[in-house]
Amino acid sequence: MYDFNLAPDTPKAERYDYLLQCASALVDGEPDGVANMANLASLIWQLVPDLNWAGFYRSVEDELVLGPFVGKPACIRIPFGRGVCGAAASQAATQLVPDVHAFExxxxxxxxxxxxxxxxxxxxxxxxxxxxxxxPEPNRFDSEDADGIERLAALAASCI
Incomplete structure (x- = not known):
């Protein structure tokens, strides 16, 4: 049984260090990419506050296809270049969007x-x-969040 918890006032740097430590433990020795994405999505949900959706989209040819996630049902297919996810995929770059309504x-x-x-x-x-x-909060994410999730993405690259 896994029991990963943090105090609500844990500083972001410590929070993301702990997230990466827990993620490493969860995926260690597990070869199934879907299982690893599912556990990583759940771990993000548990350790990163103020989210209403956390998960993966998988790259299949020139589109993203919904993968394991936590939250409300989501769009199943997103073309590269469309929306925030499609922009991240087509540019191979992190997208930090403080107000999604302002993102064309x-x-x-x-x-x-x-x-x-x-x-x-x-x-x-x-x-x-x-x-x-x-x-659901505007301006929820900052460069510390981006850095923390980028480190998680580097780990995920080797296990999904």
């Missing part, structure tokens, strides 16, 4: 989402997935 072409799967952080998972120079975090 934003795809609203949950009307409650106000800010978003999407980090590409890159293996051998190719985007194989993205990690998508949504929050």
């Amino acid at each position: 072409g934003h795809i609203a799967c949950d009307a409650a989402s106000r800010s978003e952080l999407v980090v590409p998972v890159i293996r051998e120079g190719k985007v194989i997935a993205v990690i998508d975090l949504d929050s």
